[in-house]
Amino acid sequence: MKIKTPLLAASLIIACTPAIAKITDSTFPLVTGDPLVSQQWHLQNTGQTGFSQSSGVAGNDLDLDFTHLMGIKGRGITVSIIDSGVEIDHPDLRTNVVDGSINLGDGSNYPQDDDGHGTSVSGLIAATEANGLGGRGVAPHANIIGFNYLPNQTVGNWLVAHGLSEDFRQLDRFTDPRVFNQSYGSTPASPRVHDYSLDPWQELQDSVYQDITENSHWGRGSVYVKSAGNSFEVYNAFYRGYRILVLPYENNQFFNNQGLPFHNANISSDNTNHWNLVVSALNAEGKLSSYSSVGSNVFVAAPGGEFGEAAPAMVTIDLQGCDAGSNVAGEHGNALHGGSELDPNCDYTGTMNGTSSAAPNTSGAIANIMSANHALDARAIRHILAQTARKTDVEHPGVDLTFENANGELVTYNAIPAWQTNAAGYNFHQYYGFGAVDVDDAVYKALFTPAAPLPEQVITPWQLQTANVEIPDASLVGATSALSFEQDVTVEAVQVKLNIDHSRLRDLAIELISPSGTRSILMSARTGWLSSTQGGYTDTLLLSNHFYGESAKGEWQLKVIDTDKGNSFTLGYNAAIGLIGFNRDNNTENGMLKDWSLRVIGH
Template sequence: MKIKTKPSLLAASVILACTPAIAKITDSTFPLQNGDPLVAEQWHLKNIGQTGFSQSTGTSGNDLDIDFTHLMGIKGRGITVSVIDSGVEIDHPDLRANVVAGSLNLGDGSDYPQDNNGHGTSVAGLIAATEANGLGGRGVAPHANIVGFNYLPNQTVGNWLVSHGLSEDFRQLDRFTDPRVFNQSYGSTPATPVVHNYVLNPWQELQDDVYRYITEESHWGRGSVYVKSAGNSFGTYNAYYQGVPILVLPYENNQFFNNQGLPFHNANIAPDNNNHWNLVVSALDAHGKLTSYSSVGSNVFVAAPGGEFGEAAPAMVTIDLQGCEAGSNVAGEHGNALHGGSELDPNCDYTGTMNGTSSAAPNTSGAIANIMSANHALDARSIRHILAQTARKTDENHPGVDLTFENADGELVTYNAIPSWQRNAAGYNFHQYYGFGAVDVDDAVYKALFTPVTPLPEQVITPWQTQIADAEIPDASLTGATSTLAFEQDVTVEAVQVKLNIDHTRLRDLAIELISPSGTRSVLMSARTGWLGTTEGGYTDTLMLSNHFYGETAQGEWQLKVIDTDKGNSFTVGYNASIGLVGFNRNNNADNGVLKDWSLRVIGH
């Protein structure tokens, strides 16, 4: 099924001019209670150093910066957000006022998307829990509409199409209640590279077409935004080995869980995450730093509060399944003071332990609903543009990660495996952990409201351009293999995708960099990524995405560099109690790898 698209007629985007900063609202003007007893502990809305019912505090100011927006009454009215998840308890007393027609149980066909887990209900609460009703807390966009789908327990192609914006007869209808924001707090952690090939896997093409169609053509050309969680696999991930579930972890210098400070499972691996139609979000803790678990990569667009686990450190305070026998908040003692039936929540209808990039995504979806409700004329690209312009540099002194390793000659060398904050040639700050930075709702809404708007030029997706390299990748050497590609089209970058073919038997050794004609260096795949295997001996048509070059010119010479950072001293380990430890990538590659070829395409204007 090929869905044809046409240019948006209502595209509108703010200009690139700087916007004066709005005055900060003081604590005394912000109603913490506002009729909702748990709002005072929702640090993601207003962080004043509270605990979120955990055993430690956050750091004041590290929140969504939403005071001005809510005091102006901009709270998502008229915008519908689709929660594609485990389901949504749409009759929850703190949610049902914002539920509109359109939810679907993908198992039995009814209009009640039964949630037997609670995950989707908590996600919906972060987006649009009702405000000032004397119950619980409130959502980031407490006047937004909600529809829900229990897609995760009912994963079929047809159910994916319906939950991601098509009607049951596979048409998108331009009703005001159709979603303009799709929240996807789910993901995959492939243990081997994914082949990106429309011929071998036509599902990839169909999925891409649907994302594009809904993003560009729904809502009379204003389109919709797909928000995607980056993943929760910074340190470890789960996979299967010979049909047995295993915990996959790094092992280096005779230490388990030691990955030299590098992400163990890069967010750029999963096909949903390197699809440029998805706005990928990493997770921040209550101190404005990367959480202990959040996946990261050059494909991350922004970061938002996700929290830790709600016992030793704050998580999210949000809706839970009703009752003390369902969801995450159940009867009994717990390390989170809200749990177990507390005075503030005697019926266990709320939770203080929701976390993950599963939380960062709905916080971003709620933020987007507010921006859209501030200016309904803005199209989907305009929203992304505003987020890129207004994202706040968080954890601004993060130094990046230097990797020291023994090269093939036995010398210790150091490689800057994750750069610190960089400013690209178009003036955008970017960090592989945080994308353009932390979502700043007030600055984004101010720009949507008061900045003159002008349409962005029509979006261009260039054809793939392929460069044959046949360059040897020396083992354990900073020299690496380098290939250049001359790109002639005069395009302003919004995103760049690269497709790789590399022969190498230990992919965890490889770091892959892309350098733009302007000299901006983006790490597409960090070294020490914990692969369990390869495709045909390495990377085969493996897709990667970078947002790092946003606003730069694509014309000129692009450079791809592949560096082997290990001569067999680091390993990947799998563990299951029934089988014990299983080693992967135990032997160094006997032959040097080869960068065979690579392809590049630009999404821009």
């Protein structure tokens, strides 16, 4: 049983206005001088192949040619790559490397990269332009520093890599990072408990994210960019010491999840943290990459590509030499690989993909926006991205789930809505957040935006609503609970904490409906959990950006719907032990929505 999976992100166990018009409908050629730039479709998509066996669709790119023509390329902005390490002496990187990199294993200033993942990420952000080598980065004049955090995961190393010095203070040098790229993530097999009293480490992480976002760089702050995950179709987990591939099974078909994401981006505690700007991945056709995790917590989408053989991936830097990294000697389905005429030393790759690529493409975009207007604070950057992101895959219909209800009738549930426009005029899609990052529009907007365009931020206290409402099995009726919110706050994000008793979490869809009537899917049905916390969801945190710009005042509704009476399954596979079924029996009793809490981050 051969399963092909993407290059995974490295794993850890206001009164607001809609987007401005585009600067121009013209396309400007990118500056020449890099032999591989013509195949970097994410920079300028002309329908090229990226050395794969098929082409993309012209126009589906970051839209940055006018920005680069103006010379806005990230100068003066440092991006921190928190990853497997960075080969900082790579000839296409070293001119943009500044002091600050740390090898978290031995304390030296060379963040040894034995994998190549972090080096490829760095190239997407800030590979040097017009030097006669390889391609170039989204922000080819930006500074970079790197940390080999993924092979050296400790609390102290996390603090240093995420912006704190060893004495727990943010450094104030001009070269300190204003953008932190986190192309890593986790795919927990059960919901996480969000309770600071039980997990002080989570509280410390959240406080660091918030402090540096708000207070570093003399109050301008920094932006943390986070990959959404690569688990739309399948994911990996451990079961009794075995590494297993976790996959859906429905209607007697393996890998059938009725078109729904198998694992939601809202499963990871890093991704439910408001301070992380979560990014999903686009392919060269401007549609969701086949592997990309999605959810209401996605803020924007950016190019991530496919696998680089049948369809384009990313063309970027690889570890030097044909015996290291992903590009090594030998035949390969990507024409750049194996020691090609354009790259005889195998210093570049055409197969980098994943939301691991979408994140650095967004980090590079943010570096360009910041360099267009250095006075902008972190919230202004997010605000500009929300205003200028463009709808992609415009005709995507969403996903309707048809299932047999408890009475034996076939019913249909709109499990993933199509593109929606919320009450504040912002377009939103579960797959793409506010849409595809558009650098030209964002930079133009940044040039005319004041340093802090939004009023002072407000984070409301958690408001608890006791529900104790039964969740009927396999029924569109669901369980609904209302919460009256009295604070007059304009939403930037909403977080919800849930307590639900239910023995088959795969069955459940969880919706939040705003006072304005906007419906956001916090957790989609058919999510492939292997187990639950205390028999269901226990203080599980979920995040939605869907209500951006709306008024929080009024009645919020939470709805939980059971969409299955035991016909769909989550399976695990390992060659040594075969197939294992999880949560195979339907719940014998109705579930219970016990209580939920809501918090608004806004102004």
